Amino acid sequence: MIVDALKDYGRVRIDDLVKSVGVSAVTIRNDLAQLEQAHLLRRVRGGAIAAFTSRHDGDDGLSMPTRLKEKERIVSAAVEMIRDGETMFMSSGSTADLLAANIPSMIKDLVVVTNSINVARILAGHSGVTVIVTGGTLRPKSNSLVSPLGDVLLREINADLALLSASGVHETRGFTNSSWAEAEVTKAMVRAAKRVVFMADYTKINHIASARIVELGRADTLITNKAAPADFMKAARQKGLEIVAT
Incomplete structure (x- = not known):
């Protein structure tokens, strides 16, 4: 709840958290200390401020286990879009890894083009x-292949579907990534795919990472969670983006 509040407001006060959660100030301070150690916030007098930066990709060790169910629901929806006989792009990221592990065994003729070493291994x-x-x-951090030369092959391929990840999704800034090099590869996948689908759990909504990929209207579909802000989903649909909320 503290992390979500920081994403929405950028700052939290201990007194307000005590009232809203119904626990002691000591408990709140302990929670803030643990979150600071995980680099998710910075403590200040009377509370804390968000530590999320434009290069934060949201896939830290603390938050991943708590979001696994949300990611699994996103992957289930994405799997329904995969068809035999197609060529598909997959970018890198924890959601892409999970998707690769869940492609049904009944699929008999699918070509997957990916810049992710993890996805390829799976x-x-x-x-x-x-x-x-x-x-x-x-790129060792994500075990992915990026520019220079990361988008050369993509210029020669036409894909039916792109199932892509993003570090941030914002109404006006669109889909963004924490890595400029990674964003260039994803842009190339968007350009070469007939249908573009982004996968992003609700914590990525309204976050703006440093490297822009494309505007919301350039994608066909966003698969996210029902916990995504209602005002964002309304605005995104008005821009022509289909929202699948799992």
């Missing part, structure tokens, strides 16, 4: 999937 064991790796420069 799909290597799927007999119905042909994996093409983009090539490029290894």
